[in-house]
Amino acid sequence: MPPSPRPAGHPAARPAARPAAHLAVIELRRYVLRPGRRDELVELFDREFVETQEAAGMTVLGQFRDLDDPxxxxxxxxxxxxxxxxxxxxxxxGGPVWAAHGPRANATMLDSDDVLLLRPLPAGSGFAVSPSERPPAGAAAPDRFVAAALWHFPPGDPDGAALVHDRLVPVLRETGPAPLAVLATEPAENTFPRLPVRTGENVVAVVTSYPDENAHRRHLAGVLGHPLVRQEILPRLAPARGGAPELLRLTPTARSLVR
Known part of the structure; x- marks a missing residue:
């Protein structure tokens, strides 16, 4: 669970959220919620936890409903x-916003500890979005489909990230839309242990946006049919979850920058 609220207090002024291209550390957070309460959390999050987190010095990049789990x-x-x-x-x-609204957010959750700490691959790349582009509260949710493919490699294996970035990503660009970002595990120690992150991971995440899920299926078919993928890349990816990535099928909320 997220931290229990502390007594309200006004935090010191923080620098404004930076354009996403300058972000060197990215969290991918997956929460299991109490049945039927996802829309409640989405509404609360988009209303109370976007600008307020960014005022504290971070950037909220994307919020999503998981199509495979309501x-x-x-x-x-x-x-x-x-x-x-x-x-x-x-x-x-430790500030007043979480003290005021954190208990209601926590009440929607069964588990919030599934968190991957990631970094852009290569360094200096990342999501080409900016908080200035965020839709206002009350905007309609975009009609988009976001796929996040997570390749899991054995701990300490240095070759997996290079294989995905240097060999697979060029094929993705050739056969369909370019990924919004390619991310790899950030190995640094968790600097905020009150919020746990998964340790011992070696993950490469490829995040791509599509007009709809059919466009994603067509892209995937083109990738799997590419000779380089069939003959070279997939055989070398075999140690990664049997050669197939973990696929997150996502739809952005109304205020998500990544869409």
Whole structure:
């Protein structure tokens, strides 16, 4: 669960959220919610936890409904570096907004500890979005489909990330829309232990946006039919979950930047 609220207090002024391209650390957070309460959390999150987190020094990148589980909420947030992450999370979870609204958010959740700490691959890349582009509260949800493919490699294996980024991603660009971002496990120690993250991971995440799920299926078929993928890439990816990624099928909420 997220931290229990602390007594209200006004955090010190923080730098404004940075454009996503400058974020060196990204959290991929997957929450299991109590049955039937996802829309309640989405509404609360988009109203109370977007600008307020960014005022503390982080960037809220994306909020999503998981199409494969009606009680799962997925979101992304980013930080300039690990020390900024510590400062920003301390300010937000020790501040008045979380004290006021955190208990209601926590009440919707069964588990919030499924968190991957990631970094853009290569360094300096990332999501080409900016908080200035965020739709206002009350906007309609976009009619988009976002796929996040998570490739799981053995801990310590240095070749998986290079194989996905250097060999697979060019095929993805050739056969369909380019990924919005390619992310790999950030190995640094968690600087805010009140919020757990998964350890011992070696993950590469490829996040791509489509007009709809049919476009994703067509893209996937084109990738799987590509000679380089069939003959070279898939055989070398065999140790990664049997050669297939874990696929998150997502729809963005109204205020998600990633869409």
């Amino acid at each position: 009680d799962r909420f997925v979101w992304l947030r980013g930080f300039a570096d690990m020390e900024t992450r510590r400062e920003a999370l301390s300010a937000f979870y």
